[in-house]
Amino acid sequence: MRNGFGISMNKSEETISISNNNGENLLVLLEEEQRKSGYLSQEFITALAQSLDTPVSEIYGVISFYSFLSNKLQGRNIIRICKNLPCFLKNSELIIKCITQELGIKPGQTTPDGRFTLVLTNCIGACDKAPAMMINNDIYGDLTPQKITKILESYK
Amino acid sequence: MPEKHIVLRNCGVINPEDLTSYTARGGFQALKKALSIGPEQIIKEIKESGLRGRGGAGFPCGLKWEFTRNTKEQSKYLICNADEGEVGTFKDHFILENDPFSLIEGIAIASYAIGVKKSYIYLRGEYHNLSGRLQNAINQAKENKFLTHVNIEIREGAGAYVCGEESALMDSIEGKRGEARFKPPFPTDKGLWQKPTVINNVETLMNIPQIILNGAAWFNQIGTERSKGTKVFSVSGDVACPGVYELILGSSLKELLINISQSDNIKVVQIGGATGRLVPGTAIDTPLSFESVLGAGSITVFNETRNIMDIVYHTMEFLAEESCGKCTPCREGTEVMKLIIDKFRCGNGTQHDMQLLTELSSAMSLASLCGLGQAAPNVITDSMQYFRDVYESLIPANLRGVKA
Numbered sequence: 001m002r003n004g005f006g007i008s009m010n011k012s013e014e015t016i017s018i019s020n021n022n023g024e025n026l027l028v029l030l031e032e033e034q035r036k037s038g039y040l041s042q043e044f045i046t047a048l049a050q051s052l053d054t055p056v057s058e059i060y061g062v063i064s065f066y067s068f069l070s071n072k073l074q075g076r077n078i079i080r081i082c083k084n085l086p087c088f089l090k091n092s093e094l095i096i097k098c099i100t101q102e103l104g105i106k107p108g109q110t111t112p113d114g115r116f117t118l119v120l121t122n123c124i125g126a127c128d129k130a131p132a133m134m135i136n137n138d139i140y141g142d143l144t145p146q147k148i149t150k151i152l153e154s155y156k
Numbered sequence: 157m158p159e160k161h162i163v164l165r166n167c168g169v170i171n172p173e174d175l176t177s178y179t180a181r182g183g184f185q186a187l188k189k190a191l192s193i194g195p196e197q198i199i200k201e202i203k204e205s206g207l208r209g210r211g212g213a214g215f216p217c218g219l220k221w222e223f224t225r226n227t228k229e230q231s232k233y234l235i236c237n238a239d240e241g242e243v244g245t246f247k248d249h250f251i252l253e254n255d256p257f258s259l260i261e262g263i264a265i266a267s268y269a270i271g272v273k274k275s276y277i278y279l280r281g282e283y284h285n286l287s288g289r290l291q292n293a294i295n296q297a298k299e300n301k302f303l304t305h306v307n308i309e310i311r312e313g314a315g316a317y318v319c320g321e322e323s324a325l326m327d328s329i330e331g332k333r334g335e336a337r338f339k340p341p342f343p344t345d346k347g348l349w350q351k352p353t354v355i356n357n358v359e360t361l362m363n364i365p366q367i368i369l370n371g372a373a374w375f376n377q378i379g380t381e382r383s384k385g386t387k388v389f390s391v392s393g394d395v396a397c398p399g400v401y402e403l404i405l406g407s408s409l410k411e412l413l414i415n416i417s418q419s420d421n422i423k424v425v426q427i428g429g430a431t432g433r434l435v436p437g438t439a440i441d442t443p444l445s446f447e448s449v450l451g452a453g454s455i456t457v458f459n460e461t462r463n464i465m466d467i468v469y470h471t472m473e474f475l476a477e478e479s480c481g482k483c484t485p486c487r488e489g490t491e492v493m494k495l496i497i498d499k500f501r502c503g504n505g506t507q508h509d510m511q512l513l514t515e516l517s518s519a520m521s522l523a524s525l526c527g528l529g530q531a532a533p534n535v536i537t538d539s540m541q542y543f544r545d546v547y548e549s550l551i552p553a554n555l556r557g558v559k560a
Contacts, residue, residue, distance in 0.1 A: 025329075025330070025331035026331035026332070027314065027328060027331040027332070028311075028331065029331075030314075031281075031312065031314055034314075061333055062331070062332065062333055065316060065333040065334065065480075066281075066313075066314035066315050066316050066334075067314070067315035067316065068281045068314035068315035069314055069315075083470075084243045084244075084430075084470065084474055085243060085244065085393070085426070085456055085467065085470045085471065086243065086244050086392040086393055086456055088466070088470055089393050089394060089456075089458070089462070121315070122241070122243070122317060122474055122477065122478060123241060123242070123243045123244065123245070123317075123429075123474075124282045125240055125241075125245065125246040125248075125249045125280075125282060125283065126246060126249075127243075127244050127245075127246055127390065127392035127393075127398065127454075127456070128246060128390070128391075128392055128398040128399050128400070129398075130392060130398075134282065137284045137285045138285065139285070
């Protein structure tokens with residue numbers, strides 16, 4: 001039997017488990033939904049808990065563990081500015097200030113039009129191009145305040 | 157010159173999207189040779205080569221393979237750790253971007269030698285843009301019948317540094333919170349889904365094809381007595397030429413910093429990222445090897461203008477945020493350390509705080525569950541050792557010399 005989430009409900013096999021090596025995998029399911037809908041709604045979590053026969057708390061525990069998963073509605077584009085040392089040395093604080101001013105929001109907030117969510121993140125592996133940030137899956141390095149406006153303009 | 161390209165030999169040379177450009181450089185000849193000499197001989201070669209894990213811990217690679225091969229369990233797994241989250245590390249990104257084929261060949265050889273039918277590449281979520289290229293390399297290798305013995309699947313992380321720790325990584329592949337496990341049992345005994353599992357870093361696996369092609373004796377003569385081969389370093393911070401450099405193990409840190417990446421007025425260098433060690437500018441004349449300092453090869457340089465307390469605070473802030481929270485010493489310790497360092501940053505430290513930092517450091521390194529918590533105090537102990545005067549200068553004058 002398949003349900004709306006494409007999860008096998010055959011209890012006689014291991015496939016129902018959130019952690020088996022054959023069937024569906026809780027983290028993979030959450031990642032897919034996050035990519036598709038931009039966040040994990042209360043409805044989704046409740047329905048997933050039912051179909052996996054898993055407590056909501058367990059699912060919430062996984063969501064809250066991973067910074068790329070969110071149970072709150074987010075902007076269409078997510079800006080992640082690196083705040084770690086290699087970027088800090090290259091004046092990432094100026095970039096953070098510049099973007100917060102440009103968008104009128106603080107880290108952790110979403111613009112009222114839903115266009116951007118701004119977060120500060122840990123190392124994104126672009127230290128040779130510091131200061132660096134990600135927008136959705138794209139990495140931008142060697143950032144300067146002059147570059148910011150143009151980069152943001154390309155995201156609608 | 158200490159630079160030598162074994163791991164990076166194809167980077168910038170081949171077309172990373174096209175397998176024929178890889179085979180034109182001798183690609184998949186090592187797999188062919190491996191299949192002809194058999195698993196025992198492969199493991200013997202890797203053991204004799206002296207190859208040690210490149211993710212930071214430096215465990216002998218051949219031994220890990222042998223433990224897992226020799227278990228009675230039928231199902232076992234190989235995981236390639238591509239969760240490169242250590243602050244200041246970007247070498248695996250460079251490797252995956254420029255030569256995904258050598259990695260796939262390394263995984264193919266390892267899988268055959270260990271006897272696994274299923275391998276995973278755990279790619280950090282931040283590197284999502286590389287997964288298409290990696291999948292393309294797998295597909296092309298499959299179409300050309302190089303992967304008939306093993307199925308390779310990419311699993312993506314979702315933004316959690318601790319998942320680079322091998323036991324947390326396995327929990328994450330299982331779909332759970334990526335929390336560290338108690339050891340023993342070790343992964344080679346009970347790993348992914350409680351089955352024997354080998355976990356190798358990207359760079360470790362990149363070495364495999366060249367060792368099989370050229371032989372253990374060739375690899376064994378490169379490097380120092382206990383550190384064979386090369387290491388790929390990620391250099392960032394106050395340097396004129398940041399980037400990825402592959403050096404023979406045992407090369408001088410000073411040479412890498414001064415001659416290759418061109419830095420000067422060095423106050424301190426952080427080697428191995430947030431859980432790594434601090435080396436003061438006066439002590440950079442030291443070899444880069446497992447016997448000395450290495451980690452996963454990240455090198456962040458700080459010049460004389462930098463504030464040591466900023467370095468320590470940012471490092472602790474990172475660790476407090478990325479602690480998985482499962483064990484108390486790490487969860488609470490990193491948080492308290494961060495708060496204490498912030499007091500010093502504001503010039504409000506006390507003698508008692510310094511004593512508390514020392515006590516916490518020893519408790520955490522002794523009692524934490526995994527490498528994160530055990531190594532988290534490194535930045536505190538090292539900075540207190542080399543820059544004690546800075547700590548003391550941040551205690552208000554009326555409190556200096558006052559015992560707790």
